[in-house]
Amino acid sequence: MAEKRSAGKLYFAVAFEERQDLDDGAGNVSSGWVERFQSRAGYIDMRGGEAVIASRLQGQHTLVVFVRASSQSKSVTSDWRIRDNRDGRIFNIRDITITPDRAWIDFLCQSGVAEG
Known part of the structure; x- marks a missing residue:
């Protein structure tokens, strides 16, 4: 059975x-990352499965x-990133994924990959 979640498991501070x-003011447009909000978060390392092992290689x-689920965290899409x-x-x-009890939102993430 999965570990029970609580506020005590939110060890990390992250930014979405x-x-x-x-616009740089001179008519040029560049793309960049803009912080939308910050939140406390917990991490669960993925350890098994062929895809996970292949990614590690x-x-x-x-x-x-x-x-925690909130109006801000519910607005996040897979086009965003977490820092x-x-x-x-x-x-x-x-x-x-929103958990069945709708209290938490899970973001399946990868680090160490090129921005896209």
């Missing part, structure tokens, strides 16, 4: 960032980042 076109790390505020690691969001 969305890609946005930015390519230098990628797969994990689930979970946060760990402590060490600056970037996690690309691959899938989003």
Whole structure:
């Protein structure tokens, strides 16, 4: 059975960032990441499965980042990314799942992959 979640499991501070076109004022447009909000989060490392093991061979790390469900966290899409505020690691969001009790949102993420 899965480990019970509680506020005590939210060890990490993360920022949710969305890609946005930015105008430099001279008519040029560049794309950059804009922080939308910050939240406390917990991490669950993915350890098994062929896809997870194959990703590790390519230098990628797969994990689930979970946060409390809120209007902000429900607005996140897989086009966004998550940044760990402590060490600056970037996690690309691959899938989003709301738990059956609707209290938590799970973000299946990968680190160590090129931005896309």
